[in-house]
Amino acid sequence: MKPRTRRNISTAVRVLLLAIYLIAAILPLYWIFITSVKSPQEIYAFPLKYWPEKISFASYEKLFSISTFGLYFRNSLVISLLSSLGAMVVAVMSGFALSRYSHSRSKGIIELVMYFSQTIPSFIIMVPIFSIFSKIHAVNNRAMLGIVYIATVVAFCTIMGKSFFDRIPASLEEAAKIDGCNLFQSITKVVLPITLPGMAAIFCFAFINIWNELFLAVMLLNSSSKMTVPVALNSFISKAGISWDVMSAGIVVALLPTMVVFGIGQKYIVAGLTEGSVKG
Amino acid sequence: MRNRWYLLMMAPGFILLALFLYIPLFMGVVMAFQNYNMFNLTDLHFIGLENFTAIITDKTIDFWQILINTAVWLFFSLLFQFVLGFGLALLLKKPFAGRSIYSGFVFYAWALSGFAIGLVWSWLFNGQVGLFNDILMKLHLIDSPVGFLSNPKYAMVSVIITNIWYGVPFFGIMLLAALQSVPNELYEAAVLDGCGPVKQLFSVTIPYIKPTIISTILLRTMWIINFPDIIYAMTNGGPANSTNILATQMINKVYKQYDYGQGSAIGVIIMLLLLIYAVIYLKLTNANEDNI
Numbered sequence: 001m002k003p004r005t006r007r008n009i010s011t012a013v014r015v016l017l018l019a020i021y022l023i024a025a026i027l028p029l030y031w032i033f034i035t036s037v038k039s040p041q042e043i044y045a046f047p048l049k050y051w052p053e054k055i056s057f058a059s060y061e062k063l064f065s066i067s068t069f070g071l072y073f074r075n076s077l078v079i080s081l082l083s084s085l086g087a088m089v090v091a092v093m094s095g096f097a098l099s100r101y102s103h104s105r106s107k108g109i110i111e112l113v114m115y116f117s118q119t120i121p122s123f124i125i126m127v128p129i130f131s132i133f134s135k136i137h138a139v140n141n142r143a144m145l146g147i148v149y150i151a152t153v154v155a156f157c158t159i160m161g162k163s164f165f166d167r168i169p170a171s172l173e174e175a176a177k178i179d180g181c182n183l184f185q186s187i188t189k190v191v192l193p194i195t196l197p198g199m200a201a202i203f204c205f206a207f208i209n210i211w212n213e214l215f216l217a218v219m220l221l222n223s224s225s226k227m228t229v230p231v232a233l234n235s236f237i238s239k240a241g242i243s244w245d246v247m248s249a250g251i252v253v254a255l256l257p258t259m260v261v262f263g264i265g266q267k268y269i270v271a272g273l274t275e276g277s278v279k280g
Numbered sequence: 281m282r283n284r285w286y287l288l289m290m291a292p293g294f295i296l297l298a299l300f301l302y303i304p305l306f307m308g309v310v311m312a313f314q315n316y317n318m319f320n321l322t323d324l325h326f327i328g329l330e331n332f333t334a335i336i337t338d339k340t341i342d343f344w345q346i347l348i349n350t351a352v353w354l355f356f357s358l359l360f361q362f363v364l365g366f367g368l369a370l371l372l373k374k375p376f377a378g379r380s381i382y383s384g385f386v387f388y389a390w391a392l393s394g395f396a397i398g399l400v401w402s403w404l405f406n407g408q409v410g411l412f413n414d415i416l417m418k419l420h421l422i423d424s425p426v427g428f429l430s431n432p433k434y435a436m437v438s439v440i441i442t443n444i445w446y447g448v449p450f451f452g453i454m455l456l457a458a459l460q461s462v463p464n465e466l467y468e469a470a471v472l473d474g475c476g477p478v479k480q481l482f483s484v485t486i487p488y489i490k491p492t493i494i495s496t497i498l499l500r501t502m503w504i505i506n507f508p509d510i511i512y513a514m515t516n517g518g519p520a521n522s523t524n525i526l527a528t529q530m531i532n533k534v535y536k537q538y539d540y541g542q543g544s545a546i547g548v549i550i551m552l553l554l555l556i557y558a559v560i561y562l563k564l565t566n567a568n569e570d571n572i
Binding site: 014017018021022024025026027028029031032035043044046047048090091093094096097098100101102103110113114117119120121122123124125126127128129131132147148150151152154155158183208211212214215218219230233234237242244247248251254255258259261262263266267269270273274 | 282283285286287288289290292293294296297299300301302303304305307308309311316367368371380382383384385386387388389390391392393394395396397399400401402403404408409411414445449453454457458502505506508509513527530531534535540543544547548550551554
């Protein structure tokens with residue numbers, strides 16, 4: 001075989017494989033979206049339509065009118081935004097401090113505590129947290145759930161933050177110190193502006209994890225007006241089965257925010273994930 | 281000394297970790313040895329290993345089947361997530377027009393809720409009007425719809441396929457970053473030595489990114505074992521326990537039977553298994569390192 005033909009074949013194979021990955025990645029989401037814009041009768045009609053006869057938003061109307069999904073969406077959005085913001089602030093502080101902390105032995109212990117907390121399965125802490133919260137009457141409280149969420153992501157966010165701060169030389173702060181800045185000023189005026197991408201990554205990571213969380217929310221929220229989006233989706237599953245018109249619309253709405261966040265923050269998230277490289 | 285300031289700055293994070301992770305973890309381990317359940321909150325006491333023996337000797341749910349299910353779920357999910365994720369990373373290594381947009385489309389699944397993804401795929405696998413049944417019938421591979429999730433023969437394969445789809449982006453992201461860190465000079469030297477692409481992969485690329493491979497596989501193992509979301513959404517362990525793994529069994533103990541003691545005991549079993557696994561895994565991979 002001539003080298004040129006061989007190169008052409010290998011390019012063709014590569015393009016083909018890339019196409020297969022792309023189709024596999026998109027197909028499930030395409031299908032749930034198409035289902036959500038079919039009319040409720042068409043969803044269960046044979047033969048299956050790969051494109052709806054007529055685009056219908058009946059499922060979305062049903063979702064927001066019957067199940068007050070708008071309320072759950074707002075609950076999720078408020079909890080996720082505030083908790084991610086909180087997690088970011090806490091993680092930036094501890095990540096910076098951990099990066100600059102110079103006592104090497106206790107630094108090792110602190111890092112171990114951070115890494116180990118990533119291996120604790122979230123469902124072993126679920127019941128104890130529920131039992132503590134029952135005693136202090138903190139069950140069914142969205143703010144308390146938000147604080148628990150901060151705790152579940154803060155270790156990874158700290159590790160991410162530390163790796164970003166590690167790349168910023170401490171000499172920068174020393175220079176600021178000589179210019180008359182105190183520690184607080186040198187952080188806010190010198191260090192933070194350069195680490196904005198890192199902070200964005202931390203925020204996106206926290207938001208995605210918190211938005212998607214189901215089991216703690218099921219355990220800790222019990223009145224329906226306080227439900228988050230995943231809990232609402234869970235409540236759509238009944239013994240009689242799932243009615244896929246409302247469910248498909250609910251899933252599309254549930255997936256949108258993290259897709260948007262990933263779309264915007266992809267570059268930073270990928271960098272943060274690989275630097276922190278602890279949790280999927 | 282600034283170190284004291286730094287400790288103070290770390291305090292909020294540590295307090296959160298202590299209050300909501302480490303103290304609950306300790307309580308969870310204690311509960312595993314108590315008769316703690318919803319119907320017995322007043323007379324709480326230690327019962328030794330009774331929770332563990334109750335789980336292992338359960339007549340309705342075969343514990344060994346759950347263990348085997350967990351192993352099957354882990355092994356096949358991990359194997360294909362790794363192989364397909366590695367393949368994707370290799371394809372994305374060389375730049376091409378639109379690569380960053382393309383990678384957005386193949387990586388976005390990482391950001392999605394595992395529970396919602398489980399629901400999406402249970403719709404794709406639907407036994408009456410599912411897309412997969414329709415495609416297979418159009419291709420004349422099957423004559424009538426298959427109950428992928430209602431037939432114990434196919435349920436495990438179906439949830440594993442879903443988990444593979446969900447996990448490929450993570451491996452893709454991590455391994456792509458590792459591949460991009462391999463210095464070009466190594467490849468140039470390999471080409472001079474007459475290595476073809478396959479030889480380059482096995483004698484340059486893989487040895488160089490081995491640390492990343494080892495750590496991502498370990499992390500992913502822990503994550504897959506601790507991950508009930510997809511199965512919970514698709515089959516909740518059924519039919520006939522064919523997809524019941526330790527994590528879903530624990531969720532059922534807590535959510536359905538309100539038996540917190542037994543639930544915690546399963547949690548402890550999972551953590552012990554993971555600990556043993558991690559020790560053996562790191563020993564084996566380190567031993568390999570020494571041989572090279």
